[in-house]
Amino acid sequence: MSSARSIPALLLERVAKSPEHEAYSYPSPDAGGGWRSVTWGEFGARVRSIASGLSALGLAAEERGAILCSTRYEWILADAGILAAAAATTTIYPSSTAEECVYILRDSESRLLFVENVEQARKLLPHRHEIPTVRRVILLEGDTGPGIDPENEWILPLAELQELGRLEQEREPGAYERRIAAIRPDHLATLIYTSGTTGLPKGVELTHDNWLFEGEAIEAIALLRPHDLQYLWLPLAHSFGKVLEVAQFRIGFTSAVDGRVDVMFQNLAKIRPTFVAAVPRVFEKVRARVIAGAREAGGAKARIFAWALAAGMAHSAVTRRGQRPGFGLRLRHALADRLVFRKLRALFGGRLRFFVSGSAPLPREVSEFFHATGTLILEGYGLTESSAASFVNRPEKWKLGTVGLPVPGAAVKIAADGEILLSGRGIMRGYRGLPDANRETLVDGWLMTGDIGELDADGFLKITDRKKDLIKTAGGKYVAPQPLEGKLKLLCPLIAQAIVHGDGRSYCSALVALDGELLRKWASGKGLSGSHQALAAGPEARAILDRAFDELNATLPSYSTIKKFAVLPAELTTEGGELTPSLKIKRRAIETKYRDLLDGLYPKTD
Numbered sequence: 001m002s003s004a005r006s007i008p009a010l011l012l013e014r015v016a017k018s019p020e021h022e023a024y025s026y027p028s029p030d031a032g033g034g035w036r037s038v039t040w041g042e043f044g045a046r047v048r049s050i051a052s053g054l055s056a057l058g059l060a061a062e063e064r065g066a067i068l069c070s071t072r073y074e075w076i077l078a079d080a081g082i083l084a085a086a087a088a089t090t091t092i093y094p095s096s097t098a099e100e101c102v103y104i105l106r107d108s109e110s111r112l113l114f115v116e117n118v119e120q121a122r123k124l125l126p127h128r129h130e131i132p133t134v135r136r137v138i139l140l141e142g143d144t145g146p147g148i149d150p151e152n153e154w155i156l157p158l159a160e161l162q163e164l165g166r167l168e169q170e171r172e173p174g175a176y177e178r179r180i181a182a183i184r185p186d187h188l189a190t191l192i193y194t195s196g197t198t199g200l201p202k203g204v205e206l207t208h209d210n211w212l213f214e215g216e217a218i219e220a221i222a223l224l225r226p227h228d229l230q231y232l233w234l235p236l237a238h239s240f241g242k243v244l245e246v247a248q249f250r251i252g253f254t255s256a257v258d259g260r261v262d263v264m265f266q267n268l269a270k271i272r273p274t275f276v277a278a279v280p281r282v283f284e285k286v287r288a289r290v291i292a293g294a295r296e297a298g299g300a301k302a303r304i305f306a307w308a309l310a311a312g313m314a315h316s317a318v319t320r321r322g323q324r325p326g327f328g329l330r331l332r333h334a335l336a337d338r339l340v341f342r343k344l345r346a347l348f349g350g351r352l353r354f355f356v357s358g359s360a361p362l363p364r365e366v367s368e369f370f371h372a373t374g375t376l377i378l379e380g381y382g383l384t385e386s387s388a389a390s391f392v393n394r395p396e397k398w399k400l401g402t403v404g405l406p407v408p409g410a411a412v413k414i415a416a417d418g419e420i421l422l423s424g425r426g427i428m429r430g431y432r433g434l435p436d437a438n439r440e441t442l443v444d445g446w447l448m449t450g451d452i453g454e455l456d457a458d459g460f461l462k463i464t465d466r467k468k469d470l471i472k473t474a475g476g477k478y479v480a481p482q483p484l485e486g487k488l489k490l491l492c493p494l495i496a497q498a499i500v501h502g503d504g505r506s507y508c509s510a511l512v513a514l515d516g517e518l519l520r521k522w523a524s525g526k527g528l529s530g531s532h533q534a535l536a537a538g539p540e541a542r543a544i545l546d547r548a549f550d551e552l553n554a555t556l557p558s559y560s561t562i563k564k565f566a567v568l569p570a571e572l573t574t575e576g577g578e579l580t581p582s583l584k585i586k587r588r589a590i591e592t593k594y595r596d597l598l599d600g601l602y603p604k605t606d
Contacts, residue, residue, distance in 0.1 A: 070259045488549070578593070
């Protein structure tokens, strides 16, 4: 049992326990295009040099050091180095605009900033006068180069920071351990700015004890094991990625780190991980592409896939009821697995114990599809404000369509209006500098999540919608948009995103954005050509969408049917301000951006 009072103390314990065990691997040019392996001992030594260098630069206890970088091994080094300097990490998504970065750096009063490369540094150079608290910028990749900070007064390469750290250790032997020993559990560890779907982001203050609690809880339920191999691609600026970093320090498993989404499946086949965490959109895209690929193949392949999927779904349904499938179903399932499902699992490396899904609701039909093909998705639930993991399904105890059971130490209750309230050691210290928001969100020791849900008789939690997203039509009827949006994407794989609208309106309508890659493949198979906008607006795509909406509406009460819809000219993106970095839709931003299009779906008197 660990006695660590802080994340750096936990890391010291891990390094002492397993110095020769592989901690990380990452793609590296120095490895001839392959992956470089790092032991816990090597990782600990680099963290020591970075932390000592930061202390030499004057970074003090609980001051903020920010990280503007994609998911890569150096992000973890920088984060661990900041924490081991007794400071706190401000996380910034790499896709953030210069203006968003400036806002976060100013609001957090960050003193130092790690940037991934020269391109990220150049993004901020013209705004240097707007962020006077940032004393130095540390470059994680490459050197300053000509034309960028020629006097070397602001930007410092990582290698030079580490050299400063080496000299600091020579001058002050033992200072590293003394700094770590002085960190208290209630000290600030991480400042994560919620991307939010409306308004300015709020800085969520998370302490060392918040994260230690998460690591203890994940270990207690034996979700992850010391000999596991994780493929880590999640944004580390997000609490979902961060909680896995701390859990690794606690449990000691290995992580292969590469945040490049375009090489994910290539890496999965190469790394062969035992678990992977992802957001629902990844699973939705995989399902859509597998189904679309089978349909495109046509003929015998399409028929075999349809037969295999039916056998898999039937087998899944029986086993989920706790029953043993009959001999005939077992035989069909075994053949389906050999002909189809085994090849699909090979795309994930062939050793996967399970996926973990979080950050947004996972449509039940998606989890059923994966289970039918022999891959379990364990859905979990939590907020940045609750340090990410409050509920999770277990490998030995799970229910599809739920986010599982509370982790040990997390308390939950459902308010009279259905809102989920959380309590426990994982709950944030508060929003930075926002006392009014804190009073609204933290009430009598409970975090008001803003999510609507229900607990079943076995204690499993089901999320039904966001409280603020509930639509109240002009007729006074309430409609939960998220389940409808999820069903639409399942009924029509061409749909990348759907936004159901209707608050204060006489009926519900919707905006849909089509998946660019699938749209092009579908159009090519139909002999169609043109731009994304032209194909999306064409009669052929409209006919497919009409059928999906008709099928959905046939299952709904009249007040929640979607009477009209419009197709957007392009897929929604984070860069366009329509999606959060974790790929959740920014409902209010989209409704504002496409207000004229939505108004056109209603009578002028509406």
